[in-house]
Amino acid sequence: MRGRRRFLTGASTLAGLTLLAQNRAALALDTATDYQLIIVGAGTAGIPAAIFAAARGARVLMIDAAPDIGGTLHLSTGQMSAAGTRLQAQLGIKDSAQLHYDDVMRISKNSADPQLVRLAVDHAADTFDWLMDKGFRPLPDHPVLGQGHEPYSERRYYWAANGGRDILAVLRAELAPHLASGRVDLLLGTPVTALLTDDAGSVEAVRVQAGDRERVFRARHVLLSCGGYVSNPELFEQLSGVRDYGDNGYAYSQGAGIKLGVAVGGFVRGRENYLSNFGSILADDQFPAKVFARFQVIPQLRAPWEIFVNVRGERFIREDEPSFDRREVALLPQPDLRFWVIFDDEIFANAPPGVIGFSRDEMRDAFDVHSWFQKADSLEALAKQAGIDAAGLRATVEEYNRAVATGRDRFGRRHLPRPIAKGPFYAIRHQGHSTTSTVGLAVDEQLRVIRARDEPIRNLHAAGELLGAGQLMGQSFVGGMMVTPAMTFGRLLGQRLPL
Ligand SMILES: Cc1cc2nc3c(=O)[nH]c(=O)nc-3n(C[C@H](O)[C@H](O)[C@H](O)COP(=O)(O)OP(=O)(O)OC[C@H]3O[C@@H](n4cnc5c(N)ncnc54)[C@H](O)[C@@H]3O)c2cc1C
Secondary structure: OOOOOEEEEOOOOOHHHOOOEEOOOOOOOOOOOEEEEEEEOOOOOHHHHHHHHHHOOOOEEEEOOOOOOOHHHHOOOOOEEOOOOHHHHHOOOOOOHHHHHHHHHHHOOOOOOHHHHHHHHHHHHHHHHHHHHOOOOOOOOOOEOOOOOOOOOOOOEEOOOOOHHHHHHHHHHHHHHHHHHOOEEEEOOOOEEEEEEOOOOOEEEEEEEEOOEEEEEEEEEEEEOOOOOOOOHHHHHHHHOOOOOEOOOOOOOOOHHHHHHHHOOOOEEOHHHOOOOOOEEEOOOOOOEOEEEOEOOOOOOOOOOOEEEOOOOOOOOOOOOOOHHHHHHHHOOOHHHEEEEEEEHHHHHHOOOOEOOOOHHHHHHHHHHOOOEEEEOOHHHHHHHHOOOHHHHHHHHHHHHHHHHHOOOOOOOOOOOOOOOOOOEEEEEEEOOOOOOOOEEOEOOOOEEEOOOOOEEEEEEEOHHHHOHHHHHOOOOOOOOOHHHHHHHHHHHHHHOOO
């Protein structure tokens, strides 16, 4: 005989991350079927969990708020990292999970969670080999050392022509027979709104909103794999501690898993790991805003002719800094994660166009239509229009021009092709923003959601971005360390949970 059921709602406000328990003993269980595993979120982590649990004969219920499975894989670049794979062996690449681990800890400056990183890298190759066995095909020259993030020391970084959608195609095909056999039931368009615990605090059921009805499903284990909070601006600011500037996450990444987990005694961690990307030109000031364009700030792809200044008109980095991580870390203390790319007419006429995918003429046109592109005859007028401190900008440009003349830059910049001297002058505003959620629900090395005293909440597990990007990458962006761990942790839970 079970104890009296207690409902803990995830729907109330998250103020202070304390959610009040709501007694709803009157709500009857609305299902005849008990499941061995309920998976909340049919995305990157959730689908592998369903596939591997069903392969062991488990009865699984997978529930998703969205009208389709796949989650962030619909948008993700799908870059994965795995060491010791068969593909590497075929290519004669000598690599190991230990080297992968060492690289993640080096790149993250030891700020990633060692236990979770170990679990992820030790099992990444099996995840990747399984995907390959099931038809996944990375780009022909892969694996590579890196792209867009600090490079690895060995070639263990892979993705496919259609990014995350190519991974999803494999997962979809592997899930299909389990749906057909009835081992996995799938509920779409059905947000999970609460976890139901018994008197001892063990999770025993989930409540869902199915149209205008609430339903409850019971299971031996519940896996929260419902993603991050990157599309919930209020929660983003509360948890990550900065404004949510960019609108580029999956719409259903609303932080539901954090609310659900905290409501039954879990807690969040990792705020200190927040890191923004190095900035994009966003569509407008209505934040969160879509990306309008990106300037090529990677010096290995285009040596900079311009300078970067913050709102005070000050430079904050050598613009040809080769390290992705050092660039991103340098942006972090700048007011509002904002900077302007400054140049003059001579640079505009002679440098390769800096806005990615734009010709020089297209760039010129942007100064007439987009408020983040400003042009003026003097530096003072430019500063005023752009919202930068004019005296600061003037002093910075004078100092930079002396560096160009002497070949000696205070920041150590080496590429000093021209002074910024001849009007009109130009400023293109950039905004740092995020595509992932830094903070996450605390789990132990078995991926059990834990209370503050390290004590697991019985029957409740979590995987994916819900754990917080910072747990696997620390205060850094480490290539492939979200998609691969999400799939790996889902797979391991599907294989290992005592069902
Ligand atoms: C543009 C972009 C590019 C990226 N590129 C990379 C990359 O190249 N490499 C990398 O490692 N990482 C990358 N990431 C991050 C990575 O893709 C994600 O962290 C990862 O896919 C998240 O997996 P997940 O299983 O945690 O969540 P998801 O895959 O988002 O799945 C969560 C699921 O839960 C569902 N859900 C939400 N709330 C509820 C609820 N209340 N009830 C039921 N279901 C719910 C959602 O609808 C969704 O289907 C990228 C992210 C973005 C946005």
